[in-house]
Amino acid sequence: MTVTRGLEGVVATSSSISSIIDDTLTYVGYNIDDLAENASFEEVIYLLWHRKLPTQAELEKLNKELADNAELPKEIIEHFKLYPIDKVHPMGALRSAVSLLGLYDEEADLMESEANYRKAVRLQAKMPAIVTAFARIRKGLEPIAPRKDLSFAANFLYMLSGKEPEPIAVEAFNKALVLHADHELNASTFTARVCVATLSDVYSGITAAIGALKGPLHGGANEAVMKMLTEIGSVDNVDSYIREKLAKKEKIMGFGHRVYRQGDPRAKHLKLMSEKLTNLTGKPEYYEMSTQIESIVTGEKNLPPNVDFYSASVYDSLGIDHDLFTPIFAVSRVSGWLAHILEQYDNNRLIRPRAEYTGPGMQQYIPVQQRGQ
Ligand SMILES: CC(=O)SCCNC(=O)CCNC(=O)[C@H](O)C(C)(C)COP(=O)(O)OP(=O)(O)OC[C@H]1O[C@@H](n2cnc3c(N)ncnc32)[C@H](O)[C@@H]1OP(=O)(O)O
């Protein structure tokens, strides 16, 4: 048996959803740069789920389905109010809420593909309401109901703040959602596929995926980047802070990637947005600190920034609480998880690799009374 640590380079499934070839990312063959500049997040959801861009009529149908399903059952809101609210991380709340949603979905365990598609729509539609309702309840505020006349991106920002967002904020947030929607067989997507390959249900698959995304080596890195920027505090402190960490062989959050070697193609879009938004809000420091960190880490370690690095200062500029950054990643990535779950069901085989055993050889069982102290 040969063990490949972290399954690096192992091809574990085929998929027609997204590809990373020679550091180029595509969704269903469309370059991410093109989609980031031009597509709405709703179009990307359609693309991932149907493997084609929607016609106007198909897009309107999806928009309506999402809008009609965007409200949370009141039980979820009541449940949030029972949480030890000041101690709960929003990713934990999101993970629990998705699991709980499954309990209130009468079709949760129906395995027909039409029922699974309907669950995908319901889950995608409700993710913004889950994250924003929790964010408001923990501040003692009432959740805000979604509006049917706003886009997916605008609705999220509206439900979070209660104010209709500026067009520039909507444009930036939409772009961030497009950039995070899918990414081949990343850890959380793999988790979702492993879970549903047992023929478990959609809610279980997404709950498992949220758990995997939460970790700081994956989606949790965007919050960790912001923590680092806050700790550094000013451009003057960047050099010593980063060099000290590198000298101690500590990881710099938001850098490196298992697949990309030359760089993550999503990072440049977020970097441009970060520059624009931090300037607009009159707080360019986080962008300036970030570019300085980038030049040290690329210079010293030849590690380029990944999607999580500049998304931190983008979301901060939009006035979003730092611990909501990873839940926002999930609001977008659920579109990819759902596409992969539906694809897995369509051509399923249990995912069950092997482990090389490294424990002791055959041992004789000794009854507890005879084992000594
Ligand atoms: C959406 C996403 O999930 S994007 C990734 C988000 N995660 C992060 O930003 C966390 C920081 N980055 C990392 O931890 C890693 O680069 C990962 C997890 C993304 C990829 O990990 P792997 O492919 O397993 O690389 P691994 O962790 O084995 O690192 C290889 C070498 O590069 C170094 N390295 C990798 N990333 C970093 C980093 N961010 N800072 C400093 N050194 C790093 C490692 O220390 C290791 O060095 P060594 O060979 O001298 O021991």
Ligand SMILES: O=C([O-])CC(=O)C(=O)O
């Ligand atoms: O692909 C990965 O390993 C992590 C990543 O960038 C993502 O999930 O967007």
